[in-house]
Amino acid sequence: MLKLTLLTLSSVAALVFGDVLKVSAAVLNSSFESGNFQSWSTAGQVTVEDANFGVTPQDGTYQAVLETLQDTTGVGGSDLENFLGLTVGSLTDLGVTEGSAIKQTVTLKAGDIISFSWNFLTDQDPSENSYNDLGFFVLNGFTPLADTTEAANLSLFTRLSRETGYKTASITVQAAGIYLLGFGVVDVDKTDSGDTAVNSALLIDNISVTSVPEPLTLLGVATAALLGTVFKRNLS
Ligand SMILES: [Ca+2]
Numbered sequence: 001m002l003k004l005t006l007l008t009l010s011s012v013a014a015l016v017f018g019d020v021l022k023v024s025a026a027v028l029n030s031s032f033e034s035g036n037f038q039s040w041s042t043a044g045q046v047t048v049e050d051a052n053f054g055v056t057p058q059d060g061t062y063q064a065v066l067e068t069l070q071d072t073t074g075v076g077g078s079d080l081e082n083f084l085g086l087t088v089g090s091l092t093d094l095g096v097t098e099g100s101a102i103k104q105t106v107t108l109k110a111g112d113i114i115s116f117s118w119n120f121l122t123d124q125d126p127s128e129n130s131y132n133d134l135g136f137f138v139l140n141g142f143t144p145l146a147d148t149t150e151a152a153n154l155s156l157f158t159r160l161s162r163e164t165g166y167k168t169a170s171i172t173v174q175a176a177g178i179y180l181l182g183f184g185v186v187d188v189d190k191t192d193s194g195d196t197a198v199n200s201a202l203l204i205d206n207i208s209v210t211s212v213p214e215p216l217t218l219l220g221v222a223t224a225a226l227l228g229t230v231f232k233r234n235l236s
């Protein structure tokens, strides 16, 4: 009987504390450690690379590499808008000619914090404003991460000369829902001549979702802790 009670209490505590675990499984294959794009949909030129690529992954062995290819991905600006569920014109109006992207659908709660590591690389001369390639993410709309003017460091990846270096982005989710989470890199030509030359890439790794415990869960933890105290006292 005593054993059963102990077991029950520890099970309850495990359940309750389990809820408080910070990282949720909202994003599948979130660090690309499968070595491929399992659980993701892809468009254009995308590969999963280890450190032999020239840039060391931020978490584990693998990272996602999205490129604008040498020199055409076959995926135009409108195709990418369609693929990523973006409003018509959100990319093409910026002069996006083509690019590559990955996406998956995620279920998120209000207050969840989604974070990821990213690195934008390019061969494009930053002074050529008309060809300002960029990397971006999508979560309920399109948000730029970096363009060619921000890739100030020399890149270790032999095919592209400069990089921003790995950085971390964090976004707080405002409302619960099912979201399209996407990442993309695009060739830009603001002269409207459809230039797809001179490449850029976006590296993504270590995506995580941190959930804020709900008030009810916190109450549960407090109750479990209190029960534990009472139980200890009865034993002594
Ligand atoms: Ca990884």
Ligand SMILES: [Ca+2]
Pocket (backbone or CB within 6 Å): 068, 124, 131, 133, 186, 187, 188, 196, 197, 198, 199, 200
């Ligand atoms: Ca370009």
